[in-house]
Amino acid sequence: xxxxxxxxxxxxxxxxxxxxxxxxxxxxxxxxxxxxxxxxxxxxxxxxxxxxxxxxxxxxxxxxxxxxxxxxxxxxxxxxxxxxxxxxxxxxxxxxxxxxxxxxxxxxxxx
Numbered sequence: 502x503x504x505x506x507x508x509x510x511x512x513x514x515x516x517x518x519x520x521x522x523x524x525x526x527x528x529x530x531x532x533x534x535x536x537x538x539x540x541x542x543x544x545x546x547x548x549x550x551x552x553x554x555x556x557x558x559x560x561x562x563x564x565x566x567x568x569x570x571x572x573x574x575x576x577x578x579x580x581x582x583x584x585x586x587x588x589x590x591x592x593x594x595x596x597x598x599x600x601x602x603x604x605x606x607x608x609x610x611x612x
Contacts, residue, residue: 503527505596510606513586519608521581523596530598531574537581538602539592549594550581564590586610 509521521537523530536551550570552558558570569582579596586608593605 503598503601505598505601505603507594507596507603507606510594510608512609512611515586515588515610515612517586517610518582518584519586521583521594521596521606521608523579523581523603525577525579525596525598528598528601529574530572530577530579533598535570535572535579536597537570537579538595538597539590539608540595540605541589541592544592546595547592552579583608588612 504526506524513519532554534551534553537549538546539549540546548561549564550560550568552570552572567585572579588610591610593607595605596603
């Protein structure tokens with residue numbers, strides 16, 4: 502059974518950092534395009550970052566230079582390192598592969 506489990510969210514002050522983890526079960530993170538999405542209250546879901554099977558990464562303009570997506574094949578986990586956080590980064594963050602996504606983890610950035 503394919504499953505994605507996110508963790509690492511929480512409350513952080515503006516300017517701070519958080520690292521999100523997405524543990525994958527039943528699917529290899531190094532052989533698939535893995536992505537992080539986010540959804541803030543009242544807003545559309547937004548693609549934040551993705552990492553292709555070959556290792557190249559893409560980012561939304563709003564997070565370029567602040568967020569980094571990476572993966573660990575041995576742990577079969579995808580990470581999202583979030584630095585210089587802003588209140589507008591507040592959202593539920595979801596890990597996704599194809600049409601499958603996890604339950605999400607809440608990140609709240611206080612000003």
